[in-house]
Every structure is written in structure tokens, then in C-alpha cells.
Amino acid sequence: MLTRAFGAHAADKPLEAIEIFRREPGANDVQIEIAYCGVCHSDLHTVRSEWAGTLYPCVPGHEIVGHVTAVGSAVDKFKVGDTVGVGCMVDSCQSCYACADGLEQYCEHGFTGTYNGKTPDAPGHTLGGYSQSITVRDKFVVKVSHPAEKLAAVAPLLCAGITLWSPLKHWNTGPGKKVGIVGIGGLGHMGVKLARALGAHVVAFTTSESKRQDAVALGAHEVVVSRNAEEMQAHANSFDLIVDTVAVSHDLNSFINLLKRDGTLTLVGAPEHPHPSPMVFPLIMKRRSIAGSTIGSIAETQEMLDFCAEHGIVSEIEMIKVQDIETAYARMLKSDVKYRFVIDSKTLAA
Template identity: 65%
Template sequence: GEEQYCENGFTGTYNGPVFGGENTYGGYSQTIVVKESFVLQIRHAADDLARVAPLLCAGITTYSPLRHWRVGPGTTVGIVGLGGLGHMGVKIAHALGATVVLFTTSPGKIADGRRLGADEVCVSTDDAQMAAYANRVDFILDTVAVPHDLDAYLSLLKRDGTLALVGAPAAPHPAGNVFNLILKRRRIAGSLIGGIRETQEMLDFCAEHRIVSDIEVIPIDYINVAYDRMLNSDVKYRFVIDMASLRDA
């Protein structure tokens, strides 16, 4: 039930090689043949399908660690970054009943963070705001995909707190201070997407709580512009390709 951690590897379906085998295709096909055990049921309304699509990546990537570390009522959860992953983390943590604190470098995202479900928003470049959360947070989900100082967030955790990384930077994070870990028995952990069982659980949870992704629908011939915009963080918060535009093209 946790295929993503298979020791023999898994089949990448983003036009990626199968761990040394042939490349996989079909991601933008109109029809595809799959094993029944890998089919998921979507219970959202039909007019929500475009907004459901990113749940199969950003949704499960944030849902899995939030569930694994038992986030819920009575816990204070920090979400680092308000992008494609972070905005789903805020929504799901809020629906799980946690007190949600968004940590962002962008003061311009304060209002959006609250709209999406954050109870509090901390501008992480403000030392005084960060210091106010020292030793107060039970669990932090770090969604940022560029190298940054993890010590700043470790110091916010209570004893036995966990900092879980789901953002995947191209270069390593700076080396941290070991005393930030050992003095409070804190942990740095990681999490990778989710298996089929948990992905179905996530879809059902999101349907029940009416959770979808905030998206911008684009035609296929806009894809290069969208990619450049994504690199410049100019999207709220996921691009979704209109498949009809492939046929028209």
C-alpha cells in the first residue's frame, strides 16, 4: 500500500525512464490502459475536475505527511511556503482541525494565506515574528524547493517536534546546528507523494471537505510561457492544461 517506497523503485509516469528501463509515455493521451488496482475514484463534482487534477500530486504530497505525523485538533502546524504544495498543505491541515501557521517570505501572501485556511501568518524574514513562535509548533511541513536555513524552523518546534521536508531543491540545504536537534529531541524527516491506498483516502477526504486546488487553466500552446511564469513564482497556485486544446492543436 506504499508503492512509492518500493525498494525496487517505481515507474515514473511523467515521461520519465523506468529506473534504467525504457521511457514511459501516454501522460497526455486521450485514452490509456492501466491496471485496475491503480485506478482511483474521484467523488468531486464533475465541474471540479480541473481543480482536482493537482490533488494527485500536490494534494497527496502534503496529505501523506500530515496524516503520518497525526496532525489534528490540538496540534499547531507550520506550513513553510505558499506555492503549489504549500497552499494545499494549508487547506488540508485546516480541514484536519489543526491550528495552522503559514510561514512565508512574501508579505503580499498574508491575505491569501488566511483565505486558504491559515489561522496565523508569519513573515519569516522578520526576526521578531519568527522569535514569537520559538518552541511553540508541534509539526512543520516545509514545501520550499530552494535551499534555505532549516535551523530557523527547527528552533520553532516543541520537544519531540518534527520538521518534514517535501520540497526538493536542486542543491542541498545548508548544514544545520546539531544542538537544535539534540536539545529538544527534534527530528528532520522527509516524505514522498503517497501510495494508491492513501491517495484514494486523500481524494475522499478532499471531496468530503470540498477541497480543491487553486488553479489557472491554460491551453497547450501556452505551456512554455506557463513554465517561465512558474519559475518566477507567477502562478496561484497550479497550472492545469485544458486537454481539449491538444485536440484542437
């Protein structure tokens, strides 16, 4: 089945209207008409080949919300008309230890990304959500129960939301815990909202004084300008968990020193260049940890979506036409978005 999409044919070429192939639903597949697709910084990294291995044509997009238009004969969890979501994965081996534990994002053979992953479908790699439709294995589709008027703002939860939810839950965020969120962007603003809703005392870290009131409005109990040494020192040895969402190389030592004994600094931002190596003594003298976390499992994603629906949580977004994607990318590079662009998929028909 041919469908309209927006993609690039090379790293130095702009995204443009193209037609792509989508398979007809097999026994275990769900066919989805895409209503909205969030714009993630990973989309930009991939389409510009800033990360190695981009396959062209490249159609990005892994924050997908839409409606089921067909299901395979073996599908019993979904029916035509259901509102559903697709995140960063569309398959995994389903046989390794990670998959057996329900942690597909850590598949030992590598999960299949929603775009730029190997697939038998033409053209040999997956094509993402900057498109009118997608066909996905049912195990990698999640239900969305937010009201219709919130669906555009739900889309970024499929990446930005779950990327923060997974570490917050893994490190037992809740009442009595002090949690820091470093960076108040597309990822960080979701971290503030989710940590607050989970009952933690939330401190937002930003390099910009101008973001102080925004962070409070998002739900932070306190805001620290990380360039202010006195503000940082006031929180020394006090955090159970700090989640660092910043996607540029920076010094981690100042945040390590804010952790309690046995506290954890978890990195979810993926910088283009490595962080400077942290000092060892602040780690070993208080049994502190530096950890990493990537997206979340399908079960975690469903849990997160249900929690967000119950608590009225969505992303803060700016809706765009797909034809404005290059302008959106340029603005993303300037951090000129509060806090996530979302493509209105109806504009693909223009």
C-alpha cells in the first residue's frame, strides 16, 4: 500500500513529500492512520546522519498517535477505531533475556526502531511517523485513553514521556524522595511533570534564569540555575536521584556532588560528544552511581500512558504543518520551542 510521507534522500537534502510502501496487515499486525507525530531531536540527528548508519530514504518520527484502520486475524487487543500509539520500537527478537523480562528496549539483538531499523518491507529499513499510515506488530502498539482534544499533546509521551518515566519508576520515585531534573526541554519538562505527579520533591536545573518561572509552572518545587555555585552548593548531598536530560557534553561532577550516599545520576540525554570523565572520589566515598536509561518497555509505556491519562498529563506542544519541518528543525537547534513540535498529519494531504 502506498502512502504519503515526508522524508530525505540524503543527509544534505531537505525533507520533502515522497510516497512510501506500507505492508498490508499480517495476522499479528495493526494498521494505523496517523493523526499526529511528535518531532524528536533524534529525528534531526538521524536524518542529517549525525549518528552513524542512517539509511535513505529516511522518514523520521517515533512519537505516533492515530486510529486503527485494520487488524490481523490473530489480533485480539485492538479493533478498528481504537486510539493507539507507537513509540520508538516496532519489533524485537522476543527471545533474549531482556525480551523475556519484558524489557524490549534492551533487546540483546537490538530492537527494531520505528525508523532506520532493518525490515523485510521495502525499502529494507523502517520508515517512521512523518507519514499518513503505519503497519506495526500488535505487541508494539499501545492504547491511548486521553480525550480526543488532547491527542496531539499525547504524541511526545511516546518518546519524551517514557524516556523519563522509565528511570523515575526504576529508581522508585515517590513521596519522601528528592529528585532533580537537569534541563527543561522536550525531555526535561516531562520529567518535572511526572516526578511531581509521582509525589517526589522536584528540583529543576537550568542554565537559564529565564526558565525559572516556566519550571515552577511545570510543577518544580524548586529551581536551581546550575551556573550559580551558591545555589548548587545549597543542595549538596541531598538528592536520591538526578535525571540528566541534556544532550550536549557537560561536566557531571557538579551534579554528582549533589547526590546523597547511594544516590544515582541517570543519563538519558545522548550528546554528540562524550562528557568529560567524572572524578572518581566523589563516587567511591559515598557509593554514588552514574547510570544510563533508554526509552522504556512496551509495558512501561502503557503504564505511563494510563498514569498520564488519569492525572491529566500531556506534553507542552506547538503544532506544525509537515511542510514546516525544516523550519522546526532550525528552531530546535536554537532551543526555540516550548517544548515539543508535533506534526498535524492531515497536512500530508496538502
